[in-house]
Amino acid sequence: MSVKPILSIKNLKKTYPNGVQALKGVSFDVKKGEFLVVIGLSGSGKSTMLRCINRLHEPTSGNLVFNDGKVEKDLAKIEKPAEIKWLRQNVGMIFQHFNLIPRHSVLSNVLMGKLSKTSTLKSLFGMFSDEDVAEAMKYLKLVGIADKAHIRADQLSGGQQQRVAIARALTQNPQILLADEPVASLDPATCHVVMDYLRKVNQELGITIVCNLHFLSLVRQYATRVVALKGGELVYEGDPKNIDEAWFEKIYGAGAKEVHIN
Amino acid sequence: MKSYVVRRSILDGFTFAFLIASLAVWIINPTDEQALNMRVNVALFAAAFILGTFVSHVLTKLKVTTLGESLFQPPYKKNKEAVAWYKTFSAWQLIVLLVGLMIVSIIKTKFSIYELLNEDGFNGAIRLFKGIGSPNFDILPKAILNIIETIFMAFLATALAIPFAFVLSFVSAKNVMTGKVGFSIYLAMRTLFNIMRSIEALVWAIIFSVWVGIGPFAGMLALMIHSIASLAKQYSEMVETVSEGPIEGVQSCGANKLQTIWYAIVPQVVLPYVSFTVYRWDINVRMATIIGLVGGGGIGTLLVQYQGQAMWPEVGTIIVVIAVVVWAMDQASAYIREALK
Structure with missing residues (x-):
């Protein structure tokens, strides 16, 4: 028996207003519960693809069929604000530069994850329910940063900020977590801490992860499956262990050298 | 047509037309009636302008760099060889233009060293400075009462402008107003602010002094309108x-x-x-003084009263009070803004 994929991307295309074709028809499936890593050079369309999935960017054409076993919906066809809200509740995201609100406290940042479920008026006065606050604290504990809840977000280190961002995304109770280069602006040691938390989220909470990464060594360590993009097209799909020298050159171009981080 | 060609033609057209028109006025020396005949004059100037653009075009075709060409030409057309400035056409065009502007403006402003050093006038000025230099501090309480009015006028104008400007700043920020409808609202708001700001607060004060009567209320409304437009523009640029x-x-x-x-x-x-x-509050205190001159209330109104009666010692007192308050506001606002960084 085959389980339907939680997200099925079909012929996804994106052309920017300036004429740049970022995605030239990408198709692949995201299976429920997997840790899928997307690799490729800068400009290969990885970030664009993630932003098309949660509609921060508008896909030009193609389908993004979401199916969690209860609801089946094409994310690319959604238009109403209420549906966009529903989509963002189910698909959380973390970013390379964390994208926290610098002047707000860590807790207030994590509570942003509840904005979609709080009425506009209440949220403008910062009136989040006690349950919401308790849930936010729960996820802050999960990423090991609960003691910093009342510190301003811009006073944390990069790695801590990324953990706050993970907690914020978890507070949305998503089924899929998109991660756009989550460790690209962190040092190698912190990098593993953040990746370990992502694995924990994946394994303990069962949240499906789609993660853009640069470093192949990280890919081999954390990914359960890999897809590779090159120039807006899918060039590889499979097991991370099968990426050999030849594939590496195909993805990153001849003459590229693999960099290891420990 | 390429946009730089348009800009070059307009600039060169105007410089040539200006020189032709100035020479024509000098040679013909028109009567008042002739000078006020707008239709003919506009037509003549337009003809001179078109002639100018034509000359500019011909010169460019002959590889002579006009002023417009040297300012607006795209980088790939730039001449790589260095030519001494006095051998270039554009430098001489600029010099002739500046000299022309200088001569016309001296004639237009009736500039006169004689008037500046004329004995009668000079003595009048000395009397005035003597008066101002020995302020009459008997009216100090009155002056202080009036400047308090001015300060509060400025404060209320700023305070009432904040909520309007705050809301409007998001409506007139390009990155918030996305999409077709948003962009047209953005354009409309920007245009509205530019119109509101291009009408000086002084003119708004005249309008409101007719509307609500002469006094501090009219001055406050004038400052408020001006503050809304200025703050909304500055705010939205921040957004x-x-x-x-x-x-x-x-x-x-x-x-x-x-x-x-x-x-x-x-x-x-x-x-x-x-x-x-x-x-903005700081600016408004200064503007409120000026607005008082046209009946906006506060210290400016008091100043204009004494000035009308040539009571220079009293005027001197008011100038001292204004100077002290403006200096204090300036310092305070500088400190507050420094602390906020």
Whole structure:
């Protein structure tokens, strides 16, 4: 028996207003519960693809069929604000530069994850329910940063900020977590801490992860499956262990050298 | 047509037309009636302008670099060889233009060394300075009472302008107003602010003094209108420079437009907003003084009363009071803005 994929991307295309074709028809499936890593050079369309999935960017054409076993919906066809809200509740995201609100406290940042479920008026006065606050604290504990809840977000280190961002995304109770280069602006040691938390989220909470990464060594360590993009097209799909020298050159171009981080 | 060609033609057209028109006025020396005949004059100037653009075009075709060409030509056309400036056409065109402007403006402003050093006038000025130099401090309480009125006029104008400017700043920021409808609202708001700001507060004061009567209320309304337009423009420029990161972050949480503005944009702009607002109050105190001159109430009205009666010692007192308050406001606002950074 085959389980339907939680997200099925079909012929996804994106052309920017300036004429740049970022995605030239990408198709692949995201299976429920997997840790899928997307690799490729800068400009290969990885970030664009993630932003098309949660509609921060508008896909030009193609389908993004979401199916969690209860609801089946094409994310690319959604238009109403209420549906966009529903989509963002189910698909959380973390970013390379964390994208926290610098002047707000860590807790207030994590509570942003509840904005979609709080009425506009209440949220403008910062009136989040006690349950919401308790849930936010729960996820802050999960990423090991609960003691910093009342510190301003811009006073944390990069790695801590990324953990706050993970907690914020978890507070949305998503089924899929998109991660756009989550460790690209962190040092190698912190990098593993953040990746370990992502694995924990994946394994303990069962949240499906789609993660853009640069470093192949990280890919081999954390990914359960890999897809590779090159120039807006899918060039590889499979097991991370099968990426050999030849594939590496195909993805990153001849003459590229693999960099290891420990 | 390429936009740089248009800009070059307009600039060269105007410089040539200006020179032709000035020479024509000098040679013909028209009567008042002739000078006020707008239709003919506009037609003549337009003809001179068209002639100018034509000359500019011909010169460019002959590889002579006109002023417009040297200013606006795209980098790939730039001549790589260095030519001494006095051998270039554009330098001489600029010199002739500046000399022409200088001569015309000296004639137009009736510039006269004789008037400046004329004995009668000079003695009058000395009397005035003597009066101002020995202020009559008997009217100090009255002056202080009036400057308090001015300060509060400026304060209320600023305070009432804040909520309007705050809301309008988001409506007139390009990065908030996306989409076709949004962009047209953005354009409309920007145009409205530019019109509101291009009408001086002084003119607004004249309008409101007819509407609500002469006095501080008219002055306050004038300052408020001007402050709304200025603050909204400054605020919205701040909104346009916020970093995209937090906006994406909050949007990815499913926030709607209002929540995104409140949580991702407002925290980034609130400090510059406070800084601008304090500075605006400072500016408004100075403007309120001027507005008083046309009946906007406060210290300016008092000043114009004494000035009308040539009571220079009293005017001197008022100038001292204004100077002290403006200096103090200036210092205070500078300190506050420094502390907010």
